[in-house]
Amino acid sequence: MADHTMLDKTMRINYLYDFYQSLLTPKQQNYMSLYYLDDYSLGEIAEEFSISRQAVYDNIKRTEAMLEEYEEKLLLLKKFQQRTELLNQLKTFSEKGKVVDDEFLRVIEALEKLE
């Protein structure tokens, strides 16, 4: 159960990082992508940049808080989730054979790629 909660939190941070990474500093981007995308440990990142493990930890925690603040203000993840659900509803129209034109799914796929 604890693991499941951890995974959800990691997935959420990964999504938020996807949406807001361009608003972070290069240093924040480095630490976050090593920790969350490349699965480095705090110690490995500390060694890589010749700083303390605590400094890496503090930076990552501050960055996570910033990502949540951006989400509070811009709601990009929340809107993405709502849009995904609506696009899935549109796709069921096609699956039910209710849409004749072949272009239909192509347009929905283009909408999905825009996220």
Next chain:
Amino acid sequence: MADHTMLDKTMRINYLYDFYQSLLTPKQQNYMSLYYLDDYSLGEIAEEFSISRQAVYDNIKRTEAMLEEYEEKLLLLKKFQQRTELLNQLKTFSEKGKVVDDEFLRVIEALEKLE
């Protein structure tokens, strides 16, 4: 022609303000909404806040540059325009009578409201 260019620029700033206002300070929000939404002059805003006309002008110019920087990083306006175009394409499916289910337009309208 000059007027037309002005209008385009004003419309663009209005859109950008819509997308990114939550990232601005309350002071920036005040000046921008008085100037762009309520059509106050620089002099009127200066009087309202007991500061110089130049200070209001500088603040608004800086804010406009910030909005463009956010757009460069997050592309919310560009994606909104692309999404609008794709949603309009989906609506033509309905107008051509190619979609049977009544729920179809309701879902597209929900997608539009999400912007």
